[in-house]
Amino acid sequence: xxxxxxxxxxxxxxxxxxxxxxxxxxxxxxxxxxxxxxxxxxxxxxxxxxxxxxxxxxxxxxxxxxxxxxxxxxxxxxxxxxxxxxxxxxxxxxxxxxxxxxxxxxxxxxxxxxxxxxxxxxxxxxxxxxxxxxxxxxxxxxxxxxxxxxxxxxxxxxxxxxxxxxxxxxxxxxxxxxxxxxxxxxxxxxxxxxxxxxxxxxxxxxxxxxxxxxxxxxxxxxxxxxxxxxxxxxxxxxxxxxxxxxxxxxxxxxxxxxxxxxxxxxxxxxxxxxxxxxxxxxxxxxxxxxxxxxxxxxxxxxxxxxxxxxxxxxxxxxxxxxxxxxxxxxxxxxxxxxxxxxxxxxxxxxxxxxxxxxxxxxxxxxxxxxx
Numbered sequence: 416x417x418x419x420x421x422x423x424x425x426x427x428x429x430x431x432x433x434x435x436x437x438x439x440x441x442x443x444x445x446x447x448x449x450x451x452x453x454x455x456x457x458x459x460x461x462x463x464x465x466x467x468x469x470x471x472x473x474x475x476x477x478x479x480x481x482x483x484x485x486x487x488x489x490x491x492x493x494x495x496x497x498x499x500x501x502x503x504x505x506x507x508x509x510x511x512x513x514x515x516x517x518x519x520x521x522x523x524x525x526x527x528x529x530x531x532x533x534x535x536x537x538x539x540x541x542x543x544x545x546x547x548x549x550x551x552x553x554x555x556x557x558x559x560x561x562x563x564x565x566x567x568x569x570x571x572x573x574x575x576x577x578x579x580x581x582x583x584x585x586x587x588x589x590x591x592x593x594x595x596x597x598x599x600x601x602x603x604x605x606x607x608x609x610x611x612x613x614x615x616x617x618x619x620x621x622x623x624x625x626x627x628x629x630x631x632x633x634x635x636x637x638x639x640x641x642x643x644x645x646x647x648x649x650x651x652x653x654x655x656x657x658x659x660x661x662x663x664x665x666x667x668x669x670x671x672x673x674x675x676x677x678x679x680x681x682x683x684x685x686x687x688x689x690x691x692x693x694x695x696x697x698x699x700x701x702x703x704x705x706x707x708x709x710x711x712x713x714x715x716x717x718x719x720x721x722x723x724x725x726x727x728x729x730x731x732x733x734x735x736x737x738x739x740x741x742x743x744x745x746x747x748x749x750x751x752x753x754x755x756x757x758x759x760x761x762x763x764x765x766x767x768x769x770x771x772x773x774x775x776x777x778x779x780x781x782x783x784x785x786x
Contacts, residue, residue, distance in 0.1 A: 416727060416736070418442050419566035422555055424543055424578055426453055429699030429716030430571035431526035435473050436724035437569075438533045445565075446530065447557065449572075451540030453527070455519045456677050458598040459630035461610060461622055461710035462522075463514045465782040468507040469717045475529060476511060482521035484623045485512025486609050491772040494615030496660025500772035501609065505783045514610065516622040516630065518600075543568075546581055548693035567733055568695040569723070571716070574684060576701035582692040589682035589704060592759050595637040596707055597652045598677040601669045603629045604662070610710075614771055617655060618708070618762050619663055631666065632707060636763055637680065648676040681706045681759065685752045690745075691737035698723060703748040708758040709778050711751045718786045719744055743786070750781055 418441040423430045426448030434444045462470075462483070470476045491500040504513035530537060538557070545556040546568060555563050570578025574589050603623060613619035618634035635655050643651050649670050656667045670676070684704040690697050699716030706712075723740045730736035754774060761768040 416731065416733075419727070421445070421567045421569060422447065422543075422553070422563065422565045423569045423571055425571035425573060426450070426527075426537065426539075427455075427571065427573065427699075428522070428526065428713045429720060430569070431530050432469075432473065432717045433569055433571055433698060433720035433723060434530050434535045435475070435526070435533060436720045437727070438530075438535055439474070440724055440728050442727075445536040445538065445563075447538045447541040447543065449540065449542045453537075453539050455523045457518065457520055457675070458600055458677050459516050459518050459622055459624040460522060460713055461514065461516055461707075463710055463714060463782065464505050464507045464779065465786070466714045466717055467511055467513065467515065469714070469721055469786075471508045471511070472721055475525060476508065478525050478529070479517075479522070480511060480515065482525055483515035483517035484625050485515050486623050487513045488609035489514075489775050490609045490611045491775065492611060492613045492660065494613065494617075494660070496613070496662055502772055502775050502779070505779050507783060516610070516624040518624055542577070546578070546695060548695060550693070553694045566694065567727070570695060570697040570701050571699050572701055574682060574700040574704040576697065578695065579686070579697055579701045582695055582697070583686065583688070586686055586688070587684060589684045591639050592681045592683060592706060592756065593636060593639075593763050593765070594634050594706070594759050595641065595678060595680045597633040597635065597655065598630055599649075599652060599670050599675060600624070600628055600630045601666050603627050604666065612771055612775075613660065613663065614762075614768070616762055616764070617659070618758075619656070619659060621663075621666075631663075634681070634706075634708070634759070634762065641680070643678060645673055648673040648678065652676050652678075683752055683756050685749050690741040691734075694733050696723065696733075696737045696740070703752050705752045706755045706759045708755040709751060709774070711755070711778065711782065714782065715748050715751055718747075722786055747781065747786075751778070754778065
């Protein structure tokens with residue numbers, strides 16, 4: 416297709432990588448983001464081998480890795496703290512680490528800087544109040560009152576996507592899993608050179624983020640609707656770790672700042688039907704929100720962005736591009752959602768426990784395949 420005028424709704428990881436991938440193909444791209452401060456919470460994120468490959472494809476790998484911490488293995492521990500597996504990660508970009516941990520604000524800055532440098536228009540504190548697909552174009556009314564006519568709209572507005580609700584009012588809603596995740600940044604212990612994952616009803620992960628910092632994530636069973644007041648949140652997180660193994664207990668005393676704790680109930684979603692309607696298409700968590708057990712939520716959104724741009728470049732019409740994009744992405748994304756949920760359900764005692772080492776090896780084999 417000729418260069419298009421494209422509106423991306425959502426300025427998170429999926430929306431920004433979509434903007435980068437589309438802009439390099441010569442399209443005019445505007446990103447609208449509802450948060451006027453364009454901020455992200457300050458803990459970390461796991462990015463595995465397929466994301467390293469994707470960042471190389473996007474021409475971001477050096478600035479990205481300059482803000483990250485590489486590691487090449489995942490270690491799996493019993494609830495008692497015994498290491499039962501050290502799983503090597505496939506290296507998909509020679510000369511670079513297999514995986515990284517990175518602070519979310521650092522990742523956001525890398526992506527946002529590139530978007531601005533590429534000449535993408537970014538409108539903050541702005542939403543789409545109406546999207547009218549006219550067949551040969553899309554008429555969009557913004558919350559500022561401005562009206563725009565574009566060729567394509569990309570909905571990258573997350574698990575609670577308003578774009579999805581408009582396109583597919585009967586699509587499944589995000590489903591609560593019975594678990595929540597707690598995250599906190601901590602000093603990096605000596606000798607920690609891998610992502611460390613502890614099995615059990617309380618799942619624990621320790622992820623290198625820099626030479627002197629890690630982030631800890633903890634998955635806990637929580638009744639639907641459970642929220643905790645901000646005051647006392649650090650103590651609540653420490654309480655969840657009362658029976659943690661000794662190596663984790665050595666870190667727990669550092670969880671002291673209520674404002675630094677990030678708590679979020681875990682929900683999942685997979686849209687089985689079409690991923691587009693007319694000239695409006697979705698990507699990332701708007702389609703396939705997953706739990707963090709396999710560390711692939713952001714990775715799937717980034718891959719979506721690359722494949723969507725590729726198919727827009729290859730196909731003659733938006734309809735053909737969007738169908739080809741879904742055909743390439745559905746099985747892989749559904750695998751991640753369902754396999755991550757299986758680990759969650761095993762931790763909750765709702766199904767047989769999953770062998771995390773085997774699940775990790777299988778996941779690496781799947782995501783190592785070309786996108």
